[in-house]
Structure formats: C-alpha cells, structure tokens
Amino acid sequence: MESSDCSVALSPGHFHNQGDEEWKRLLAGTRQRGELALVVTVVGRAEEDRPRNVFGPGGASVHLGDLFTSVGGRRLPAGTRPEIAPGVSGADRDLAIRMLTRPADAPWWSLQLSGVHLVRGDGSGTEEHHPPEGELHPILVDALGDPVVAAWSSPAGDQRWYVVPDDTGWDTVLGWLVHRALPEYVPGALRRARSPFFVDRDLQTADEQSARQALDELEAQYAEEKQRLAQMLREAEEKAKPVRYGLLYGSGSELADAVAQVLTAAGMSAVDLDEELGGTKSADLLVSAEGAPARLVEVKGASGPAQESFIGQLQRHLETWPQLRPGIPVSHGVLIVNHQHKLHPSERSADVYMRPEHLASLASLPVTVISAVQLFNWWRAGDWAAIRSAVLGSTDASVPTSAPAEPTQPQTDRPRWRWGRRQ
Structure with a gap:
C-alpha cells in the first residue's frame, strides 16, 4: 500500500533506502488527515548475551522520530518479573496484559529517554547538547519502577511510539493494534477500511450501547479490584519474605x-x-x-x-x-x-x-x-x-x-x- 495511507509503522527505518522515505510519507499523511501516527518499535536484541547500545556502551537504544531523542537502557537480569504501571488503562493496559504472557525467560530492557551531545567535526570543538523531547509513559515497570514497556508521545502530540522488548511475538502486537490501539487512537483508519473489528458507537442501537456501557463498567471494576488484590499480595509477600x-x-x-x-x-x-x-x-x-x-x-x-x-x-x-x-x-x-x-x-x-x-x-x-x-x-x-x-x-x-x-x-x-x- 501507499505508505501515506497507513496509520501505523512497525519499526520504521531512519536511513535512505531503508524505510526513511516511507516513514516521512506516512507521517505527512497522518498530519494531513489530522490523525495520530502510531509506531511500534523494538528495543534490544534477544540473541546477544550482553546489551547493545549504538549510542554508547552497556545498553540498547532506538531513535524516536526526527528528533535528537532516543529511548533505551540496559538489559535486565534473567528472571525479571515486570508489573503493570500504576494508572495504566484502556488500550495501554490491554497491551500490558498481553506482554505479561511472554515466556518467563524472555529478556527485558529498562527504558529511559536520552538526548544527544554533538561535537562539530570541523575542528572548531563546538559542542551542541540536545535534551530529550516528548514524554515517556510507563506501561510495564520492573521492581525499581523503571519502565520496560512504554509509550512515547511527541511534543506536538501527533506521534505515539510504543517501545517493546525484542523477542515479542508480532501476532501479539498486531492483534492488539487491530482490536484495541486503532479503535482507541485512530478509529478513522478502521472506518475507512470498513474493518469488521471497528464498531462505530454512533451507529449502535440502544441495546448495544447499554450492553457496551455495562461491559466497560465491569472491566473497570475488575481492573480496580485486581489492582487492589495485587497490592495486597505485594504487601503480604514483603511481610513474609524475611520470615x-x-x-x-x-x-x-x-x-x-x-x-x-x-x-x-x-x-x-x-x-x-x-x-x-x-x-x-x-x-x-x-x-x-x-x-x-x-x-x-x-x-x-x-x-x-x-x-x-x-x-x-x-x-x-x-x-x-x-x-x-x-x-x-x-x-x-x-x-x-x-x-x-x-x-x-x-x-x-x-x-x-x-x-x-x-x-x-x-x-x-x-x-x-x-x-x-x-x-x-x-x-x-x-x-x-x-x-x-x-x-x-x-x-x-x-x-x-x-x-x-x-x-x-x-x-x-x-x-x-x-x-x-x-x-
């Protein structure tokens, strides 16, 4: 398909003839339609024993958009058990639940925003420091509260990048995009494609809307109760561990x-x-x-x-x-x-x-x-x-x-x- 008609980019490239042109056309198309551009990108490399960071030693990193901003961090120890970040709801919470089904030995990377420090190559020694831009929203966090799955929103609010660890099944990501992310963030894309997964609430009957509202309320109650019980479990575990x-x-x-x-x-x-x-x-x-x-x-x-x-x-x-x-x-x-x-x-x-x-x-x-x-x-x-x-x-x-x-x-x-x- 013509990339300007798309609404989601999966691990877009940033180099000539390696996806940069397609990414720019996708972004131009979403801006023209007044839509949010969704991106899913992968951090880290599961097959490597040690972390990799193209911007420095000791970590893995991915570049975000056209800015001097990247997100990434160090590979976490084996056996890391992430938890859903406080306050996560909607499509992001659904992604968190799906990501928790990854195999127990699947790797995780801690995430943080980073800017870039440049030194001009003309011999003048002039330095430029570009602080990170945008905001990183944790979705899953490790035991220290650092994000391991997160969403980055651009300063203009026209891009939303989801950063997931390597060794994540793409079927999981695509299913989440079609069923939860696009209906919540870019419903116009599914409407244009007349997708069977899109439900236009403006065209629903009163019975459909009533059942939908009841289901939403039930899911909200379940999420609240689950969070309360999870907190109780954490407190009980912390109390019991030393004994x-x-x-x-x-x-x-x-x-x-x-x-x-x-x-x-x-x-x-x-x-x-x-x-x-x-x-x-x-x-x-x-x-x-x-x-x-x-x-x-x-x-x-x-x-x-x-x-x-x-x-x-x-x-x-x-x-x-x-x-x-x-x-x-x-x-x-x-x-x-x-x-x-x-x-x-x-x-x-x-x-x-x-x-x-x-x-x-x-x-x-x-x-x-x-x-x-x-x-x-x-x-x-x-x-x-x-x-x-x-x-x-x-x-x-x-x-x-x-x-x-x-x-x-x-x-x-x-x-x-x-x-x-x-x-």
Whole structure:
C-alpha cells in the first residue's frame, strides 16, 4: 500500500533506502488527515548475551522520530518479573496484559529517554547538547519502577511510539493494534477500511450501547479490584519474605529474628537476651505468655546435620539463668534448629536428631527440640495454638487476640520433639 495511507509503522527505518522515505510519507499523511501516527518499535536484541547500545556502551537504544531523542537502557537480569504501571488503562493496559504472557525467560530492557551531545567535526570543538523531547509513559515497570514497556508521545502530540522488548511475538502486537490501539487512537483508519473489528458507537442501537456501557463498567471494576488484590499480595509477600527466608535458610541473628517474629505473632513475648544482657551470656530469647511459665529459647543453624552439642549449650544456659535473672524462674528450654539449611526444605530430614542413643538421653532432660521447618509450616498456616503448645507446653488451644488474622487450613500430623520424645 501507499505508505501515506497507513496509520501505523512497525519499526520504521531512519536511513535512505531503508524505510526513511516511507516513514516521512506516512507521517505527512497522518498530519494531513489530522490523525495520530502510531509506531511500534523494538528495543534490544534477544540473541546477544550482553546489551547493545549504538549510542554508547552497556545498553540498547532506538531513535524516536526526527528528533535528537532516543529511548533505551540496559538489559535486565534473567528472571525479571515486570508489573503493570500504576494508572495504566484502556488500550495501554490491554497491551500490558498481553506482554505479561511472554515466556518467563524472555529478556527485558529498562527504558529511559536520552538526548544527544554533538561535537562539530570541523575542528572548531563546538559542542551542541540536545535534551530529550516528548514524554515517556510507563506501561510495564520492573521492581525499581523503571519502565520496560512504554509509550512515547511527541511534543506536538501527533506521534505515539510504543517501545517493546525484542523477542515479542508480532501476532501479539498486531492483534492488539487491530482490536484495541486503532479503535482507541485512530478509529478513522478502521472506518475507512470498513474493518469488521471497528464498531462505530454512533451507529449502535440502544441495546448495544447499554450492553457496551455495562461491559466497560465491569472491566473497570475488575481492573480496580485486581489492582487492589495485587497490592495486597505485594504487601503480604514483603511481610513474609524475611520470615520465610530466615526460618528456612538463615542462621545466626537472621534466624533468631525470624523465630522471634513468629513467636510474637503467636501471641508470646520474645525478649532478645543478647540485647537485654549484653553479649552472649545466655540463650537467644526469653519467651513467655500469660498463664504459662517462661522458657529459654536457643536458636541454631546448621548447614548439615544438627550437632548434638546444641543440647549441652542449652542446658548450661538453664543452669546459669538463676544467676542472671533470679527474679524470673525458668526451668525448661526450647531448642529451635534450622538443620541442613543448604538443602531445599523438602530434602531435609523431618527430625532434628535421629541417633537412637542420643534420643534416649534426651528423655530425662527439660528440653524441647523443634525444627525450623516445622515452625515455618505452623507459621504459614496460621496455627498459633500449635506454636504455643510446642514452645510453652500449654494445653490451651485458643488463638490469642494479638495473633494476626491469617487463613488456616487443616493440619496433618505435626511431628515435634517434646522432652526428647516424638509426640
């Protein structure tokens, strides 16, 4: 077709005999008709291991229009999971949803507007700086809020460029252009072509308009509710991440902090004894709750099997406790061990200790042994009563009012060590 009759350009060229003339004719045609010129351009090269930037090292970039303006950036790490930018609606939101269906290993590039710095080649050393023009509207953003899919609008408002990453299927782009972008931005193009995908609302019946309005309202409500739930999910994930990682893969203070958060969520008071007493004079935590005796809690991490000496260390803490805080009686200790933490939780042994002779010696000791994985499973299910019972020895199964309202689920048998015997 004659390019001046077109309304959309796909990756237009900027060099003689490589698309520059066709692009200029398309732009002249849209201006004559008073229409918006739509462009879809691709950033980056998926087959390259490292980013490419024709304007400088370390990135990929594409030129926009006839201006001294480009958009592009660095290739993001593998596994990047973009999100829909806040406030995106209409055709742009539909593009965002379609782009999120790309394969999990598909590459992404961060995007930003850039101008150009020129130095005259006549030897005079004269420099010219051209700042970027137009505005970049994020559609999908990375974890830092930087756009990875965006729309650029020209200063005059007569061009709208969509920048998508390489390795994007053109069927996805073309389907979006015909069904959403053109009807929203250039409806005259589909009207001229008498496209079956164009619905002229001025020619619709009252029933059609009513159904269309109801559908639009439903889609708006869905988008609002989805955004609200997505925000709830992000907040829940941010809250759970440090506890989950600490319990399953942590050691030292990271593991102790995660255990303290879990015990506090279960309605218990957890005092950091290193901070309270100064140094490492006793166990990690002093745990208590109304109506139950206090417990010393020792938290240990082990990349392999748990050392049997952990029990002896907790016993010494119980013996020296009366000299440290004689006003707080403690006769029982709890050992929480994150053993084999270099393995996935599903690959670890269910029990902290398995040697029969050692298990027999634990029977007479005032010590409870709990694996960090078991504590994690109770925590993620919101089984606060199980946590209180395991740590405090309480038979009261009521959930404390201080515990957060989280969903519970039926529990299977909960293996734990109490007084050295399997319950």
